[in-house]
Amino acid sequence: MPGKVPSGAAALAGKSSVDHQTKDGRSFWGALAGSRLYQAFSDALLSSPRRQFILLLAFPLLWIITQHLGPMAQMFYVSFLDAYPVAADHPQHFTTDNYLRFFGSSIFLMPFIRTLVFAATLTFATLILTYPVAYFLARHVKRSNQMIFLLLLLIPFWVGEIVRTYAIMILLGNNGAVNLALKWLGLVDRPVPFMYTGFSISVGIVYLTALYMLLPLYSALEKLPRSYTDAAADLGAGPWTRFWRVTLPLSLEGISSGCTLVFLISTGFYATPVLLGGPSTTVFAETIAGFFHAAGDEWPTGAAFACLMFVTALAISLGFGRFMTWLSKGVRK
């Protein structure tokens, strides 16, 4: 790569040697830089570092405001309207009814709490499940093999929500692989109804989010110098002490970002609870979606509920993040 630059850079000098440039293979850039249109453009926008910076900044700023913040802002705005989309002859009214509707009925409150409890429990379960895996990858596998071991787990992870949910349906169904194995082992006579319960949703969601936990944990543990645990061992610390006093405290950052990610993502699954759950396991995503399948005037309620969900989930994960930072600061002292 470094060898290529000087020869390529020679042709960069479009402005000074346009005539010469047109003769060799790199004429396009010389011609472009020499063209009048480009000169005018360059004079207008690139003539000073300040203008260059404004050109560089303007589009990302516009994109982030309109595309990243815009949808959330509009959703928040709509959540206070009495009807949306607004009919032509209908004046707009602001109202907080959409939010009050949530607190008025346990039909909405139950799925909301269920979602948060599910998400928190599953985040913890995922952490327990993936920590040893991440530890093994980062500390026990040879560095040259780590990528292959990691890739082995990454490939299935790229397959989307629907396909993997379906795979879980086949695994846990009444005629599924687990029930077949249990029957074959003589543990049960009739199939265990795993499907359409909280259990099947849990298996599905952990299956979908495990890698979001594994990757931050792996990168935190991989950065941790081996000499730290070796030093602790030299000072007489046994394996458990080394883990509790050295490894775990120093991987708190990975735990924190992994948990935040998994928590936020698990609150947003829609297809998985629909396909794997039953009437007694309705999650809030299904409640929200219900308002969008109905006629248009239910949208503001859906928007209000989505805002409530997002703000609560965000507050919980931010609070958790702050707590973990506090914890790891205590460790470093």
Place this chain on the structure above:
Amino acid sequence: MTRNTRIVMSILYWAFVLYIFVPLALMVMMGFKDSKFIGFPIRSWTLDWYMSVFENTEVMSAFGYSMLIGFSSTLVSLIVGVWIAVLLNGRGFIGKGVIFGLTLLPALIPGIISAISFRIYAQLWGIPPGTGAIIWCHAVHNVPFVVLIVSARLSTLPTSYLDAARDLGADPLIAFARVTLPYLRPALIGGGVFCMLISFDDFVRSFFLGGYQPTLPVLIFAKLRSGMSPEINAIATVVLAMTAILGIWAERSMRRLQKG
């Protein structure tokens, strides 16, 4: 580390690999079952379900539609993502941290909330549900991933390369096109395929922003709601194979380029 913990750890790792792979392997197997009913044991095997997938025009058109959406949204995400990454890796300015945080926002918003907020937003701009709306939403959702992947590569670009280009008379735009962009190639391939895969496999956004034509995941969902069948297994296996091939190819080409 003692030998015992090492053995326990490796057992846990392989158990995890099994947990990840077994459901997908069972799904692939079930597509070969010579019966309409999903369930074990499989007594006789057939290739019919897989064969019929390629003759099924509904599936093939959904497949093409998903590819179209994937390609278009990836193109948009790459352009925007590279632009933002270049801004964030350049000189410092007030509010850079805020911009970085907001750049990552679409990746952190839970799926259902992202989908319905775009449904409302599309209404504001008068964009009807359909192809345009899906491409738009996928593009926005994928920008953070491009920014992260491109930034990682950009941070290793020696400043001397750009200085050399500038000394030879290139203005920043030409220096970008002739030095930075070729240098970013592995990140562009990797990020592009990553976006492609996310878009291709996305359900919730396509479901809420889609019109009458279903993308492949939406089609599978619709079929699933009317009952399981080995036909769905065959379709899902095609998706799985596509994803695996693309993913491995991207990973390999990214690593080869990064070495060179």
